[in-house]
Amino acid sequence: MELFLDTADAQAVAEMSQYLTIAGVTTNPTIITKSGKAPEEVFQRMNAVLTPDQKFFMQVVATDYEGILAEARQICSLRPKNMFVKIPVTHEGLRAIKAAKAEGLGVLATAIYSPDQAFLAAMNGADYLAPYVNRMCNYGDGVQAVRELQEMLEVHGLASKICAASFKNGNQVHELVLAGAEAVTVAPAVVSAMVDHPGTKIAVDEFTQAWNAAYGRTTFKA
Numbered sequence: 001m002e003l004f005l006d007t008a009d010a011q012a013v014a015e016m017s018q019y020l021t022i023a024g025v026t027t028n029p030t031i032i033t034k035s036g037k038a039p040e041e042v043f044q045r046m047n048a049v050l051t052p053d054q055k056f057f058m059q060v061v062a063t064d065y066e067g068i069l070a071e072a073r074q075i076c077s078l079r080p081k082n083m084f085v086k087i088p089v090t091h092e093g094l095r096a097i098k099a100a101k102a103e104g105l106g107v108l109a110t111a112i113y114s115p116d117q118a119f120l121a122a123m124n125g126a127d128y129l130a131p132y133v134n135r136m137c138n139y140g141d142g143v144q145a146v147r148e149l150q151e152m153l154e155v156h157g158l159a160s161k162i163c164a165a166s167f168k169n170g171n172q173v174h175e176l177v178l179a180g181a182e183a184v185t186v187a188p189a190v191v192s193a194m195v196d197h198p199g200t201k202i203a204v205d206e207f208t209q210a211w212n213a214a215y216g217r218t219t220f221k222a
């Protein structure tokens with residue numbers, strides 16, 4: 001199971017990597033533009049906080065086959081290893097995924113709204129498939145669609161990993177983890193909210209108060 005942070009915020013990645021097991025970072029053009037920084041700066045800042053073993057995903061902007069493939073090569077050459085290109089599943093995108101995999105590039109097929117789109121990308125050898133779970137819920141049951149995708153991959157012995165994406169809350173993440181997604185990519189704020197529980201805060205406060213009342217301090221040893 002891999003947990004990716006879906007963000008262009010390098011500081012959030014550095015902080016959260018201290019207390020969570022973060023497999024890497026995914027971005028997309030919208031996330032990068034919202035950061036207010038140039039894409040080159042986003043890359044440099046993120047690359048500086050990621051360890052070589054953490055994966056980094058950046059997305060092509062071109063929409064034609066030649067353009068997508070050229071950008072895929074550029075993106076994958078940005079780091080010596082664990083650099084992946086995200087390619088949307090369109091006609092041109094599928095062609096580029098096929099070519100990129102023939103060249104040995106790491107590929108995540110993205111902007112997926114149906115199990116069939118994902119399955120076709122898996123047949124072209126995509127390493128990861130990113131169904132947009134929350135957005136898919138506008139068209140039906142996004143969680144069920146991902147379950148079906150998982151079954152399709154298993155039945156046909158395809159090795160692509162599902163990297164479920166587009167989450168708006170922790171409950172959606174919970175459902176996909178339960179459904180067996182091998183990876184999820186989640187915004188830092190949603191992951192942070194998954195850590196917090198009011199009951200835990202009350203419990204910790206009770207422990208501290210009891211200790212302080214008994215021993216006059218809030219640490220184990222004086």
Ligand code: G3P
Binds near residue numbers: 026132134135
């Ligand atoms: O990485 C892209 C995906 O997570 C999209 O998320 O929040 O724009 O639906 P969102």
